[in-house]
Amino acid sequence: MPTQSPPRASSLTLTESGLLLLPGDAPLQTIVDADNAPALLQQVLRRSYSWQERNDVSIRRAALSPDRGPLWAAALMAWNASILFDSGETASYARYMHRDVRPQGRSTDILIPPEADALRWGVADVARTKLDAPIVSAVAVVEFDGDRVKAARVALTGVWKHTADLAQAPTQLAGQPLTPEAIDAVARAIAQEADPRPNFLGSIEYRRAMAEVLSRDALMQCLA
Amino acid sequence: MRGTPTQITLTVNGQPQTWTVGSRDMLLHVLREHKYFSVKQGCDTGDCGICTVLVDGEPVRSCMTRIVDVAGKSILTTEGLSAHGEIHPIQEAFIETGGAQCGFCTPGKIMTAKALLDKNPNPTVEEVREAMSGVLCRCTGYVRTNDAVLRAARKLQGEETGPLQPLRFHLHEGETVEDVELPEAYYRRNGDLDPLPPVVITPPDMPETTVVGAAETKVDARKLVLGRPVYAFDKYIDGMLYGALLTSPHAHARIIDIDTSAAEALPGVHAVLTYKNVPRVKHATGGQSPPQPPPYDQVMFDNKVRHVGDRVAAVAAETPELAKKALRLIKVEYEVLPHVIDPMEAMQPGAPVIHDEDDTVGIYDPERNIVHHIEAEVGDVDKAFAEADFIYEGEYYTPKQQHVHLEPHVTLTWWDENDRLVIYTSTQVPFHLRRMVAPLIGVEPKHIRVVKPRIGGGFGNKQEMILEDVCAMLTVRTGKPVRMEYSRTDEFYSSRSSHPNIVRYKVGVKGDKVTVAELYLVGDTGAYGTHGLTVQMVGGLKGLSLYNPPNARFISDVVYTNQPPTGAFRGYGATQAQYGFEVIMEEIAEQLGLDVVQFKGKNVLKVGETMYLAEKLGEGREGYPQDLTTSGMAECTRIGLEATDFYAKRKAYAKQTGRYRKGIGFANTMHGSGIAGLDMAAATIKMWDDGTFFLTIGATDIGTGSDTILGQIAAEVLGVPLEDVIVYSSDTDFTPYDTGAYASSTTYISGGAVRKAALKVRQQILDFAALMWELDSTEGLVLRDRKVIAPDGRELTLWDIGMTSTHQMEQRQIMATASHMSYVSPPPAAASFAEVTVDTWTGQVTVDRFFVAADIGRVINPVTAAGQVEGGVLQAMGFVMSEEMVFDKDGKLVNATIKDYHPYLVDDAPPIDVVFVETNEETGPFGAKSVAELAMDGAAPAIVSAVHNATGVWVRKLPLYPERVWRAIRGQS
Numbered sequence A: 001m002p003t004q005s006p007p008r009a010s011s012l013t014l015t016e017s018g019l020l021l022l023p024g025d026a027p028l029q030t031i032v033d034a035d036n037a038p039a040l041l042q043q044v045l046r047r048s049y050s051w052q053e054r055n056d057v058s059i060r061r062a063a064l065s066p067d068r069g070p071l072w073a074a075a076l077m078a079w080n081a082s083i084l085f086d087s088g089e090t091a092s093y094a095r096y097m098h099r100d101v102r103p104q105g106r107s108t109d110i111l112i113p114p115e116a117d118a119l120r121w122g123v124a125d126v127a128r129t130k131l132d133a134p135i136v137s138a139v140a141v142v143e144f145d146g147d148r149v150k151a152a153r154v155a156l157t158g159v160w161k162h163t164a165d166l167a168q169a170p171t172q173l174a175g176q177p178l179t180p181e182a183i184d185a186v187a188r189a190i191a192q193e194a195d196p197r198p199n200f201l202g203s204i205e206y207r208r209a210m211a212e213v214l215s216r217d218a219l220m221q222c223l224a
Numbered sequence B: 001m002r003g004t005p006t007q008i009t010l011t012v013n014g015q016p017q018t019w020t021v022g023s024r025d026m027l028l029h030v031l032r033e034h035k036y037f038s039v040k041q042g043c044d045t046g047d048c049g050i051c052t053v054l055v056d057g058e059p060v061r062s063c064m065t066r067i068v069d070v071a072g073k074s075i076l077t078t079e080g081l082s083a084h085g086e087i088h089p090i091q092e093a094f095i096e097t098g099g100a101q102c103g104f105c106t107p108g109k110i111m112t113a114k115a116l117l118d119k120n121p122n123p124t125v126e127e128v129r130e131a132m133s134g135v136l137c138r139c140t141g142y143v144r145t146n147d148a149v150l151r152a153a154r155k156l157q158g159e160e161t162g163p164l165q166p167l168r169f170h171l172h173e174g175e176t177v178e179d180v181e182l183p184e185a186y187y188r189r190n191g192d193l194d195p196l197p198p199v200v201i202t203p204p205d206m207p208e209t210t211v212v213g214a215a216e217t218k219v220d221a222r223k224l225v226l227g228r229p230v231y232a233f234d235k236y237i238d239g240m241l242y243g244a245l246l247t248s249p250h251a252h253a254r255i256i257d258i259d260t261s262a263a264e265a266l267p268g269v270h271a272v273l274t275y276k277n278v279p280r281v282k283h284a285t286g287g288q289s290p291p292q293p294p295p296y297d298q299v300m301f302d303n304k305v306r307h308v309g310d311r312v313a314a315v316a317a318e319t320p321e322l323a324k325k326a327l328r329l330i331k332v333e334y335e336v337l338p339h340v341i342d343p344m345e346a347m348q349p350g351a352p353v354i355h356d357e358d359d360t361v362g363i364y365d366p367e368r369n370i371v372h373h374i375e376a377e378v379g380d381v382d383k384a385f386a387e388a389d390f391i392y393e394g395e396y397y398t399p400k401q402q403h404v405h406l407e408p409h410v411t412l413t414w415w416d417e418n419d420r421l422v423i424y425t426s427t428q429v430p431f432h433l434r435r436m437v438a439p440l441i442g443v444e445p446k447h448i449r450v451v452k453p454r455i456g457g458g459f460g461n462k463q464e465m466i467l468e469d470v471c472a473m474l475t476v477r478t479g480k481p482v483r484m485e486y487s488r489t490d491e492f493y494s495s496r497s498s499h500p501n502i503v504r505y506k507v508g509v510k511g512d513k514v515t516v517a518e519l520y521l522v523g524d525t526g527a528y529g530t531h532g533l534t535v536q537m538v539g540g541l542k543g544l545s546l547y548n549p550p551n552a553r554f555i556s557d558v559v560y561t562n563q564p565p566t567g568a569f570r571g572y573g574a575t576q577a578q579y580g581f582e583v584i585m586e587e588i589a590e591q592l593g594l595d596v597v598q599f600k601g602k603n604v605l606k607v608g609e610t611m612y613l614a615e616k617l618g619e620g621r622e623g624y625p626q627d628l629t630t631s632g633m634a635e636c637t638r639i640g641l642e643a644t645d646f647y648a649k650r651k652a653y654a655k656q657t658g659r660y661r662k663g664i665g666f667a668n669t670m671h672g673s674g675i676a677g678l679d680m681a682a683a684t685i686k687m688w689d690d691g692t693f694f695l696t697i698g699a700t701d702i703g704t705g706s707d708t709i710l711g712q713i714a715a716e717v718l719g720v721p722l723e724d725v726i727v728y729s730s731d732t733d734f735t736p737y738d739t740g741a742y743a744s745s746t747t748y749i750s751g752g753a754v755r756k757a758a759l760k761v762r763q764q765i766l767d768f769a770a771l772m773w774e775l776d777s778t779e780g781l782v783l784r785d786r787k788v789i790a791p792d793g794r795e796l797t798l799w800d801i802g803m804t805s806t807h808q809m810e811q812r813q814i815m816a817t818a819s820h821m822s823y824v825s826p827p828p829a830a831a832s833f834a835e836v837t838v839d840t841w842t843g844q845v846t847v848d849r850f851f852v853a854a855d856i857g858r859v860i861n862p863v864t865a866a867g868q869v870e871g872g873v874l875q876a877m878g879f880v881m882s883e884e885m886v887f888d889k890d891g892k893l894v895n896a897t898i899k900d901y902h903p904y905l906v907d908d909a910p911p912i913d914v915v916f917v918e919t920n921e922e923t924g925p926f927g928a929k930s931v932a933e934l935a936m937d938g939a940a941p942a943i944v945s946a947v948h949n950a951t952g953v954w955v956r957k958l959p960l961y962p963e964r965v966w967r968a969i970r971g972q973s
């Protein structure tokens, strides 16, 4: 009988620059198993991929071909992930996926900021069923400086030409306290900003409306 | 081999292996090539998870894992779990709980469970649900598979467990279901998700039985959990050719020319079939009793294609890759024609005419694409509407649902040593196939043998000739064995689906009595008629009989469109039609301020009443008069009301104002038990000299457990345990005739045949015992516990009788065959209750709980019966919530993958609880009716009712996509 495999490395490597390295060739499950991986990424991976997929799909493949797990791509964007190339260059994951930047070389690993007390996050989606791919989803990450927002990012799926993308509107939260009123205003602005493509699961109007509802939901979770 | 040949070493099930593989070969295919047949394929695109194996202890999808990436690693397949001949506790748990129905997903489930329990020996039910969600199962509803994993955890820690037992309540004289106190867990007050055993409530007058009614484990369970190669999918023959189909990229086109010369010239290609070289024999592909319902609108290959995925040509070649290459070399010149996808548009003047050929007869109105126009009426409908106090009209829509059985269609054909053509195929209708294939391939039926091995699910889609005619023709043309199989994409495009329906009801009420109803159904049959007539007639009968108004009119148009053809699908029209009637009944009750349960209860068909439309609406012909002889509907409703706390919740939920709102809904449903006057089954039982029995049946176990329950019926009559009855099904050479596994007929019709055959054998045994004892008659002789017992206490074992009758005295074979049919089709009945949460801001509906109380007559096996209900409910939940084949303007499917189509996964599913309220249906074997299709009917109306309770709106179009619910809440259509 085969022997049990040794337990996987339980921690992600912290780089000298203070970022966590998500090894591109490692399976997604590495992140779920790691004790220092951000809970947001772990939750989103569990939501988006089966256990089997998390074992047989590499971190890089899932990041670069996010059609099977758009929420995962949104989470990486909201978490401010960057992508590392064998040329030594790095690029913002969101900008790379948006094709704003084209670094030299082949992508290798992903770098993410570690979990921090000053970071709060929220996730919301709508789907036919709990495990179905989201029709629209939103992932919000807010960095605080004291009681004010230092930076806020909301990445959405199902409302853009691309699988996932960051909304611009949340940048207006910087420097302000995060309040329900501010969140309302940002959510409304995100709905305006959204540029959805319709399909049988959601019209343009519906997707735009969901962009507002789900952005609000995700940001409200950051209030807690 | 794909890619560069590479040598790798790895360990498989503890054995070191060195294999030469292709650098792009996937682990799944290499394992199967090396005869690890437990590793199944449900999609090959990473969507179903049934190909799961463990790589260094971690579950992976073997279809998505390159073989070269597992070099040096340790692979575990299901074969490796029981490598030393001892069954593993996880496998045992799947047997004990009924967790393996068709069994095609079972190895994938078992391997995932192994990985989970290795890491987490004490998982919670939530952890089990999450871990197991990567493996799709289409049969079980996941209740018993989750149960199996939890039980396996206990077994691995040393706990002794036996087969899952139901919770039984035997009512005493004077007691009713109101005296039943269900344990607290069945109320699910805390929202827990634990799988609970089914409940069986037995009325006082039910005759006692021993084997019938027992929770016997399935007779085929062991081989299924061991992952043995028992399916057509697992069969390969040395020297066989691989058949492949070229299908249409167009929704509607004429084939101007087809050039196959390049394909034929390819070395290794043995045959190419097109409309040019096969006979044009008009036929229908639905597996139904002769004369098959018209129209005969199909030929093996035509010079016109009528849907994307329609057949264009077939090849047989020495490898699958060659076959695909040959298909690419076929040049087809199409004249693309206008097409029509919507059935209402298809009926408009000027719409593209889909069947303009002059050799199809029996189309009602070819110019308007109306295949059948059905009308049936009882009473005086117009007068009754004129006299009604209140008339209500409603229109409902049901989607086109795909079966998604996990074993695809697979057929192998070959000439045997006696020059007989063997068709080894994944079918529900072996006997119909034999008859149907013969004229198409020019071989007399007597030279054809159809063998049905284990079937990896069918749900109606294998009640159809899909690949058999082409595969057989390729064998006829080449003289060689040929194997054909559908891919998952082919299943979506080129097999069958349910009939989408527009369902319009007009109902008249006098006081609180439904006095009149009119039902108009538009059934979209797709490109061919196959089951179009019969599905819609069943819809009319079952839809209008549930509340059985004395004045009723049924009208249906069955319409061709350029969609893939529809066919038989579990529920067969009743699911669609009853959905509409159930919802409109609740809408009426609401309008009239009536209690919906009482209103339905007052109007529902009752014992002693005649189903008014039964005589007019048979299946494709006139039917037979039907009176309801048994019904536990009222008792089922009572139990459900209590277990769900229905009234209190309804009241509380009606007042909600927040974003998330809960709702509870209720529905009555009824089905049938076989097709009255049409279905026929036969069974043969012989006694071996050791006093055990061999039961052969034509009935087709497609994962339902029918072999088991038919064995139980035989064992009960013969006074032996089930283990003394070996059950074999089905092979047209060696088993007697049976119409097949459809129309909920197996328990009732095939069970009737088995009982009759067993009674004959029983009489022969008693006669022989009387002979041995030199008695004048068999009076007073009792057959039980493997013995014949005389009134004076003397005993003869069956072994004694078998040995003596075979070898010593008046030597004879104790054996009998019996046939059974019925002019009645007693309806099983169910009360279904759904609880939901609606997010009113997004429209997302989550089903939190489902409860079914069902009267299926005598419950022959509570675990297999509950499995049918649980699985049927979840399949129906897909129909309500997520599953719909959606087409773009070109007639191409936009969701032809399991992932995009999205059947329910483990953690999508709510807990489903099942209570059986037994009745004793005198016409059924030991009082049994049927179960398989009934389970399909309740989910839609119960869930829609619950959404209404939560939100106050009616969503009449299925599935309940979030946007549809969201719009309904906002008053938009």
Ligand code: FES
Binding pocket: B040, B041, B042, B043, B044, B045, B046, B047, B048, B049, B050, B051, B052, B061, B062, B063, B064
């Ligand atoms: S066959 Fe591998 S996931 Fe379906």
Ligand code: FES
Binding pocket: B099, B100, B101, B102, B103, B104, B105, B106, B136, B137, B138, B139, B140, B406, B456, B457, B703
């Ligand atoms: S038992 Fe799971 S698919 Fe049939």
